[in-house]
Amino acid sequence: MTTLYYMPGTCAMGIHVLLEEIGKPYDLKKVDFANQAQFGPEYMAINPKSKVPALERDDGTVLTEFPAIATWLALTNPDKKLLATDPEKLTRTLETVDYIVATLHMQAWTRFWRTVNYSTVEEEHPKIKARGKEMTEKGLALLDKQLDKKEWLMGDFSIADSALYFFEFWIAERANWPLPPNVAAHYQRMKARPSVQNMLKLEGLA
Known part of the structure; x- marks a missing residue:
C-alpha cells in the first residue's frame, strides 16, 4: 500500500x-x-x-x-484529471507548482517562519522577516491575477490547487495575513472540498 x-x-x-x-x-x-x-x-x-x-x-x-x-x-x-495532457497547459501547471513550492514556500515563507535559517544574528531577523512578507505579498498578487474569473488556477482543479492550498493555510491560519480576494475565494473553495x-x-x- x-x-x-x-x-x-x-x-x-x-x-x-x-x-x-x-x-x-x-x-x-x-x-x-x-x-x-x-x-x-x-x-x-x-x-x-x-x-x-x-x-x-x-x-x-x-x-x-x-x-x-x-x-x-x-x-x-x-x-x-489532476494534470492536463495538453502540453501547454501541463507545462503551465508545473510552472505554477514550482513557483509556489520553490519561491513562495522555500524562499518567502522560510524567511518569515524559519528566519534563523537565513541568519543567526537576531538583530537581522526583522529585516529578513519583512523581506519574506514582501515576497509573499508579491507572489499572492500574481496568483490572485492568475485566478481572475476562474475557480481553479488552471481552469480545472489540478495539482496546482493542492500546492496553493497548503500555502494559503499557512498565510491565513498561521501568519494571520489577509489573502487577496481571488486567492481568499480559492481558499474557501478548497476548504469546502471533502478531500481537504x-x-x-x-x-x-x-
Missing part, C-alpha cells in the same frame, strides 16, 4: 489532499518533527533529505519532493 510520510500542517498537506482526491487506500506515517524524528535513523532510511513529504510506493521505492510526488500521483491516476476536510481530520487540524 502507498504510504505518505508527513508532519501535520506542513506542505505534505497538499499531497495528502491529492491522495484523498484519488480515493485509493493509503497509509499515513507521522514524522514527529518535535522530537526531530526526521533526523532519526528510521526516517533517514526512508528519506535521507530529512524532510516531508515522502511517498513510499507499493514496490517499496520512495518518491520525495512535492512537485515530483504530485506529478506521479496525477500521471498514475489519469481518470482523476478529510485531510484536516486525519492530521488533527480540523
Whole structure:
C-alpha cells in the first residue's frame, strides 16, 4: 500500500489532499518533527533529505519532493484529471507548482517562519522577516491575477490547487495575513472540498 510520510500542517498537506482526491487506500506515517524524528535513523532510511513529504510506493521505492510526488500521483491516476495532457497547459501547471513550492514556500515563507535559517544574528531577523512578507505579498498578487474569473488556477482543479492550498493555510491560519480576494475565494473553495476536510481530520487540524 502507498504510504505518505508527513508532519501535520506542513506542505505534505497538499499531497495528502491529492491522495484523498484519488480515493485509493493509503497509509499515513507521522514524522514527529518535535522530537526531530526526521533526523532519526528510521526516517533517514526512508528519506535521507530529512524532510516531508515522502511517498513510499507499493514496490517499496520512495518518491520525495512535492512537485515530483504530485506529478506521479496525477500521471498514475489519469481518470482523476489532476494534470492536463495538453502540453501547454501541463507545462503551465508545473510552472505554477514550482513557483509556489520553490519561491513562495522555500524562499518567502522560510524567511518569515524559519528566519534563523537565513541568519543567526537576531538583530537581522526583522529585516529578513519583512523581506519574506514582501515576497509573499508579491507572489499572492500574481496568483490572485492568475485566478481572475476562474475557480481553479488552471481552469480545472489540478495539482496546482493542492500546492496553493497548503500555502494559503499557512498565510491565513498561521501568519494571520489577509489573502487577496481571488486567492481568499480559492481558499474557501478548497476548504469546502471533502478531500481537504478529510485531510484536516486525519492530521488533527480540523
